[in-house]
Amino acid sequence: MMSPLATLLARGKKAARHAPWPRVAVDADAWTDAAGLLGRGECALLGLWGDGASVHMALLDEAANAVGVLTLACPDGGFPSVGAQHAPAIRLERTIRDLWGLTPRGAPDDRPWLDHGKWDGGAVIPYAFLPVEGEGLHEIAVGPVHAGIIEPGHFRFTVNGETVVRLEQRLGYVHKGVERLMVGKTLDEAAIVAGRLSGDSTVAWQIAFARSAEAALGVEVPGRAHFLRALMAEIERLANHFGDIGAVCNDATYPLLLAECGMLRERTLRAADAAFGHRLMRDRVIPGGVAGDLAPDGGDAIRSLVTFVRERFPRIVEIYDGAASLQDRTVTTGIVRPDLVRRFAAGGHVGRASGRAFDARKAFAFPPYDIVDFDTPLFGEGDVNARLWVRIREVEQSLALVSQILGRLPGGPFFVDLPRKRSGVEGMALVESFRGDCLAWLRIGADGRIERCHLRDPSWFQWPLLEAAIEGDIVADFPLCNKSFNCSYSGHDL
Amino acid sequence: MRSVFLRNLLGGPATEAAPAADDAAMAEVADAMKRSARAALGRSLAIREVDAGSCNGCELEIHALNNPFYDVERFGLKFTASPRHADVLLVTGPVTKNMAEALRRTFDATPDPKWVVALGDCGRDGGCFAGSPAIVGGVGDVIPVDLVVPGCPPRPIDILKGLIALMDGAARA
Numbered sequence: 001m002m003s004p005l006a007t008l009l010a011r012g013k014k015a016a017r018h019a020p021w022p023r024v025a026v027d028a029d030a031w032t033d034a035a036g037l038l039g040r041g042e043c044a045l046l047g048l049w050g051d052g053a054s055v056h057m058a059l060l061d062e063a064a065n066a067v068g069v070l071t072l073a074c075p076d077g078g079f080p081s082v083g084a085q086h087a088p089a090i091r092l093e094r095t096i097r098d099l100w101g102l103t104p105r106g107a108p109d110d111r112p113w114l115d116h117g118k119w120d121g122g123a124v125i126p127y128a129f130l131p132v133e134g135e136g137l138h139e140i141a142v143g144p145v146h147a148g149i150i151e152p153g154h155f156r157f158t159v160n161g162e163t164v165v166r167l168e169q170r171l172g173y174v175h176k177g178v179e180r181l182m183v184g185k186t187l188d189e190a191a192i193v194a195g196r197l198s199g200d201s202t203v204a205w206q207i208a209f210a211r212s213a214e215a216a217l218g219v220e221v222p223g224r225a226h227f228l229r230a231l232m233a234e235i236e237r238l239a240n241h242f243g244d245i246g247a248v249c250n251d252a253t254y255p256l257l258l259a260e261c262g263m264l265r266e267r268t269l270r271a272a273d274a275a276f277g278h279r280l281m282r283d284r285v286i287p288g289g290v291a292g293d294l295a296p297d298g299g300d301a302i303r304s305l306v307t308f309v310r311e312r313f314p315r316i317v318e319i320y321d322g323a324a325s326l327q328d329r330t331v332t333t334g335i336v337r338p339d340l341v342r343r344f345a346a347g348g349h350v351g352r353a354s355g356r357a358f359d360a361r362k363a364f365a366f367p368p369y370d371i372v373d374f375d376t377p378l379f380g381e382g383d384v385n386a387r388l389w390v391r392i393r394e395v396e397q398s399l400a401l402v403s404q405i406l407g408r409l410p411g412g413p414f415f416v417d418l419p420r421k422r423s424g425v426e427g428m429a430l431v432e433s434f435r436g437d438c439l440a441w442l443r444i445g446a447d448g449r450i451e452r453c454h455l456r457d458p459s460w461f462q463w464p465l466l467e468a469a470i471e472g473d474i475v476a477d478f479p480l481c482n483k484s485f486n487c488s489y490s491g492h493d494l
Numbered sequence: 495m496r497s498v499f500l501r502n503l504l505g506g507p508a509t510e511a512a513p514a515a516d517d518a519a520m521a522e523v524a525d526a527m528k529r530s531a532r533a534a535l536g537r538s539l540a541i542r543e544v545d546a547g548s549c550n551g552c553e554l555e556i557h558a559l560n561n562p563f564y565d566v567e568r569f570g571l572k573f574t575a576s577p578r579h580a581d582v583l584l585v586t587g588p589v590t591k592n593m594a595e596a597l598r599r600t601f602d603a604t605p606d607p608k609w610v611v612a613l614g615d616c617g618r619d620g621g622c623f624a625g626s627p628a629i630v631g632g633v634g635d636v637i638p639v640d641l642v643v644p645g646c647p648p649r650p651i652d653i654l655k656g657l658i659a660l661m662d663g664a665a666r667a
Contacts, residue, residue, distance in 0.1 A: 118591040119628060144596050147575035149543045149556050152593060173592045174547045177628030192622050199551025199647070243557070260498065262561030263508055269558070280551060282646065319495045490549045 004042045005061040008034055009068045018426040019215040023056070023069035031072045032080045034059065039085035044345035044358075046430070047439045047456040048082060048092040050100030055079050056454075058428070058439060060345065065363040069428070069441075074102050081107035088344045088461055095494075099179070114172035114493060132158040132166055140475065144173045151489035155478075162474040167467045174493040182453045187213050187287045187418065190450045194440070195282055197455050198491030200243075203229075203236040204433030205455065205491075206285035208440035211366070212453075213287040216427025216444050217418055223410040225289035226367040231405045232272070232281045232290075234398040235302070237434040238309070239268040241391040241398075244486050248388055249320065251479040252329040260316050267305055274301035289415035299406055306399055317392055330385040334469040334481035337382060344461040347436025349394070350485055353379050353386035360432040372404045384477075387484040394434075420448045433458065435488065457491030508562040538570035539661070542580035542604065546597045546636075547629060548587030551647040552614040556584065558650040571657065577604040582660070586613045588620040588629040589636045601637045609640045609660055613653065618642045 002010070012024030026034070034057060037043045046058035046067065057070045072079050081104035083090035093104040094113035117124040132139075137158055144152035154170040178197060182190045194209035195202045207229050214221060246261025269279040275298030276284050284291050295301075320326060336346075341354040351358060359376040361369040377393030379386040426443045436458030445451030466485050470478055502508075543556055559566045560573070574580050577600045589597055601610070612633035615621035619632040633639050643656035 114592075116592045118594070144593065145544060145577075145600050149545075149553050149573060151545050151548070151550055151553065152596065173596070174545070174587065174590055175592055175628050176547055176588060176590055176623045177626035178623075180628070181623060181626045196549040196551070196616075196622060196646075199549035199554060202549075202551065243554070256495075256498070259562050262558075263563065266558060266561050266563050279649065280554070280647070282551070315498050319498065322495070488550065490547075 003061050003064055003066065004037050005059055005064075005066055005068055008037065008059075008070070012070065015071070015426065017216075017424060018069070018428070019218065021067040021069065021428060023071060023426065025071045025073065028072065028080055031057070031070060031082075032085075034070055035080065035082040035085040035089070038082065038089070041343065044342075045082075045086060045088050045461075046345070046437075047441070047454065048089050048096070049441070049454040049456070050096040050102055051443075051452050051454075052100070053077075053102070055096060055102060056441070057082065058441070062345075062358060067428075067430070077101065078103040078105045080105055083107050083109070086343075088464065091464070092460065099494075114175045116172055127170060129156050129168055129170075130166070134160070134165070136160050137165060153489050157475060157478070159475055162476070164470050164473055164475055164478070167470050167478075169463060169467060171463065171489060172493050174490045176490075176494070178455065178494045179453060182450050185450050186448065187444070187450070190442075190453060191286055192283060194453075194455060195285075197494075198435075198457055198459075198488040199280065200240050200488070201236070201433040201435060201438065201457075201491065202280050202282045203232045203285060204431055204435075204438050205440075206283070207233060208429050208431035208433075208438040209442075209453075209455070210285055210287045211429035211431060212427040212440040212442050213418070213444070214427065215429060216425040216442060217422055218425075219288065219416060219418055221289045221416055222413045223367065224293075224412050224414045225416075227405050227409050228290045228294060228414060229285055230368050230372075231294075231302070231402060231409075232276060232284060233432075234401045234405070235268060235272050235275075236281065237398045238395060238402075239265050239272070240434040240486075241395050242268060244483060245316070245320075245388060245391055245395075247486075248330070248384065248480060248483045249326060251483055252326050254323065254326055257316055257319060260312065264309055264312060264316075267308055271301045271305035274298055286415075288418045289413070291415075293414050294409075299409075302402060302406060306403055309395075309399060313395060320388070320392075327385065329477070329480060330388060330484075331383060332381075333384045333473055333477050334484060335382045336465050336469045338380065340465055340468055341382070344465055346461045346465055347432075347458045348434065348462070349387045349390040349436075350462045350465060351436065352377060352390045354382035355380045358437070360430045360437045364430060366431075368405060368408070372401055372408070374401050384480050384484040423448065435459065435486070435491075436462065455491075455494070457488050459487040459489075459492040462487045463492060509565045509568070538572060539582060539657070540572050540574045540580045541582045541584050541657075542574050542577045542600070543584045544577075544586070544597060544600050546585055546587045546593045546617075546633065547590035547623075548614065548616060552586035552617070555647045555650050555653060556586075556613070559653060564650050564654065566654065569654075577601075580604050580608070582609045582611060582657070583637075584611045584613055585633045585637075585639075586617050587633075588616040588623040588626070589631065589633055590629050592628075594630050594636050597633075597636055610637055611656060611660060612639045612642045613656075614648060615644050615646045618644050621646065 012026035098115035250258035
């Protein structure tokens, strides 16, 4: 029997040059049926984006790790709302309307999202926050400029006493017009922009972008390039997890662990600098491979980092696990229910703390993840503590991965020239960042330049869950919850 | 926990206060900071960081300034939670159209005398986002800038050096 996704894909006309997964043009009925499939949980939504006068929807059949893209032409400027049947699509549809002017018909929320009314200099329409009514309620408005050294966004809390009744987010403040900016750029130029979608995931995003371009062009990069990319990606994961573990503990008034984790993070960035010539390893991954080889003493720098972390990190975990005052803040705080995580197809530590194991490195096993040994840690409690434990276990896995990758690093070239002449080809990639799965999709047009590129950050499906996580908790626990998610503003705002 | 405290107490500081010969830049920074910051502002300088549209890369390196290796508070540099307590606005990002007003308001809320540092290539002139219809431009296109620290992102040591340069300039003014 065909899977629901395969049945759906068979109803449309297949695009000739879309790789590695199929893309089919469908009619409005099939589109609406796809939304129903999502609403019933028979498929997961990977992305939903505009493309001129069309919309694309990327679907994942989790049981089979099968991916497909549906395309609906919108000659009359609209398309049947997916959000009407599947809530995770709502913000994506609002964005499509803001950026492409296509209307989701029957959408449950017709407010703008990234468009704050400031792009064309016209009159700004006040944003209508959702009404909350009840006795003894008041509102706390936070942002866009926050008290810490963090990205801007607005949080509107409705509280009763100390208890949060509702959190409503308003994002879009750091919208930089990334996708519009990429149009007409060469692959190398566009890769630079992709690496600045979300600064903490610069390696993961440049891998995602490069893989989508390579898929479109039908190019396989050399083995050494695959290994060096994965090495950088795991180092990036380590650096981010150290930063976040320390920050969560600091928000629970445990600065000792912030200092300890801060040292681990700094050592990690210095090792990255020694090995690849940049602390965040920015612009080291390029379409066709990597920009430069591992520095001659880079392997030693990374190996001594691993030794240092293996000595220090277990003590940090021991302190965290043994401190009642810390556990009091993190255990049972900010719970995300497993069914919500499944419905939103939330990846990374948000998904894995609530029982969703999806990991693009496992699901699609692109090299070198097809030959190295690692586990995807999984917890079920869904609280701040579980999200921390996912990170702790991922640190251990990434340390093992880094050692394996270094030990099995193949020789040979680390770059392959790309064919420059092919146009009208489309490619797609799903790559695992420390935060979750990054989706990159692109079409290469005339003279090898970008005709359309879409980048969907994992934060899109995590931000809404933060609203759910804080409900019923106290305001003072919000920083803990927020840090345990660490969603990207920039990645989301595009 | 006791073992970590003991190690930190007995093992000497991680802070690179007495830099090794190959780390002369850090010593230079420590010295210069003492001289210039005191001349201009006494013993401390309060910094309010504003992300006006960055990718978050610059923020990561600003955070690093607070780790035990750099420990900027020993120089009297302190990050504040409010612009009303700040001497310096440290602004990152190409300024997006959606953040321009918030940046202007933050500037207005900062008491005089005040300085503005535009951090990173994007803060300088929009960086790789220059030309996007969704951004205004660099920080200087929205509020007056006293100093630019380029880089993508600038290294923590470069941010420190930039703040020193600002202090030197302020001391001479």
